[in-house]
Amino acid sequence: MAEWSGEPAYKQMAEDLRSSIADGRLPIGSKLPSISDLMQQYDVSITVVRMALSALRSEGLIESHQGKGAFVLSRTASGGTTTGRSAEYAEIIKHLDAVQERLERLDDRISRLEKASRGRAGGD
Amino acid sequence: MAEWSGEPAYKQMAEDLRSSIADGRLPIGSKLPSISDLMQQYDVSITVVRMALSALRSEGLIESHQGKGAFVLSRTASGGTTTGRSAEYAEIIKHLDAVQERLERLDDRISRLEKASRGRAGGD
DNA sequence: GTCCATTTGTCCGTATGTATA
């Protein structure tokens, strides 16, 4: 994590990943680098990586799956204390956004399966 | 944590503390036992205690302060942030969560189909 | 104000289990 002071490494790392997600360098649905990769890229221990990912997970930005990896769920975090009453609206939109993205991917995968199924139907 | 199986120790511990908070054995404002105490009471490692507390912290149930301890903030996870007029909001989020869970299950079923499809394609 | 014990925060390393590819 090079030299910094003031803020803990895992928070800097979380903020960095948060930025990457927000500006699209890590698009919705994309897979984050593995923990091992992140350890090397940021030159930190596995603990720091896990704490950073854990933070993003509780913010609803990513989700992790055993054996698969961590994937981007949404571009915007639910910061929580946005003082405006429209924060709730934004929160709902965020959730719906994530749902839409996931539906699109599921749609795509089902289409692929259907095509494969049709292809097999005449050949058997 | 004695003998149990099925669920990880930190989740059982979190659930136990969650219950204690919910039913008032750990009133709002009260201080939780220290990490060392919890380690002995539940007979688990410091890691498990920290994971359990971390879970409660992300739920907004407790907050921790260096040198002081961990204190109960709220009795319920969703009740603390949604005050009064946003009951509608909580309702919507609940529905959205249900949708997300159904998406997870669809994801699993599609994955299974894809695996079977790949097996037919390359296995024979 | 200083010293000291307590307590959480941060960070490091490792081992094993389990799901996925």
Next chain:
DNA sequence: GTATACATACGGACAAATGGA
């Protein structure tokens, strides 16, 4: 069956904040 990848769990070290002696 092997390799990858995360989940769970263990343990320890030092720093920083707190509070009491």
